[in-house]
Amino acid sequence: MSARPATEARDECLALGAQEYLQKPVDGSTTRAVVDAELARARGRAGPGSASGFADRAVISQAFEAARATSGGTRPVVVVNIAFDDLESAPGERRTRLWEASAEVRDVLRPGDLLSEGRDETILALLFDIEPDDVNALLESADPCRVGLRAGIAAVGAGATLASGIARSERLLSLARAPDMPRLLASEQAEGGRAPRVLLVEDDPVTATLVNHRLTKDGFEVEHFEDGEEALEAARSRAFALGLFDVKLGGMDGFELLQRVRALEHFRGVPILMLTSMGKEADVVRGFDLGADDYVLKPFSPVELVARINRLLDA
Known part of the structure; x- marks a missing residue:
């Protein structure tokens, strides 16, 4: 006042x-x-669909900080990012449909668990004193196939921030939306002993060989394509942890590929790094505007490339 x-x-x-x-x-x-x-x-009681118990993001942050402060950072915390397949309706009805769908989640969670609105018509859940496998079991009881539920489930380790947990859960949700992945995906399942899969699109054989060798040596699984159309088909059919696109490609160039891949629901949260010899500011800005997360200018150091990839995957 x-x-x-x-x-x-x-x-x-x-x-x-x-x-x-x-x-x-x-x-x-x-x-x-x-x-x-x-x-x-x-308290999450305002607006239509209040039975879903949505809380303000500020409440989520305060609860997380309080849990960390009272346990010395050791209390188990899990962040879940949830989406629903069937939200197709008139624009004015989509928010109401999200509120209604969230009731399916609210019914299977525990009294102390918190729900909030996430980005791009998703739901964010914060759960304490529980492990990802147990969260998976809770959500399974909601019958994910019946309600069209998909989720990325991320444990927030000691010393990690809430923001990093949310970012990880968003990436896991992107993977869970891929046709070849389970609907409910915890970090342990995504890693599961399998190397992170990288979509490499590069038409220069020397650069492709160099990148492929270095990433494989550093524990990545690489799928290499010289053609943008073939790479797009691969992106449509399966999950990748990261995209690595050359800008100058024959046919569909890297900018168009970036734009079309970003339109795929399961690729929205996947980090994409552009390889380019085009150092003009306008080209860099265009890439970021289309959804690139980082740029590496040719010629580049393989060590720097791996460092940038690890930074994106750990963000």
Whole structure:
């Protein structure tokens, strides 16, 4: 609340993180209504479909920090990113459908578990004192095939941040959307002793051989394509941990491939690194605008390439 000029004070308060703003003088009934609404929203009770128990992201963050503080960072925490196959409806109805679908998840979770809205019409869940395999079992009881549920399940290790756990769960969800992967995918399942699979698209045989040799030596499984169309078909049919695309390809170039791969639901969270000799700022900006996560300029050091790949996979 403030008695300062309305526009100035309101903008400053909201910029600093205030949820609401009231201009003095205010009457008691207005203040109470605003406070009640904000408390309800913070507890996840506001809006249609409130039975799903959505919490504000701020509540999720506070719960995570509190758990870390009280346990010295050792309390088991799992982040789950959840999506539903069947959300096709009129634009104005999709949010309501998401609320309804979330009830299927809410019914199988425990009383202390938290749900919030994720990105791109997904649901974010935060669970304490549980392991990923047990979360998998909980979600299995919701009959994933019947409700069209897919999930990425990520344990947040000691010293890791909530943001890193969310990012990992988003990547796992992207993998879970691939045709050749299970609907419910925990980090242990994704790794499962199998080397991370890289989609390498490079038409220069010398560069392709160099990259393939180095990545294989460092524990990656590499699928190499010289042609963008063939690479796109591979991306459509199976899951990859990372994409490595040359910009200058015959036929479909790397920019078009990047754009079309990013349109695949299961590739939205997969890191993509572009290889290019085109160092112009406009080309780099174009790649980032189309969804690239990083660029490596040719000629490059194989050691630097692997370091950049590991950074993207660990982010």
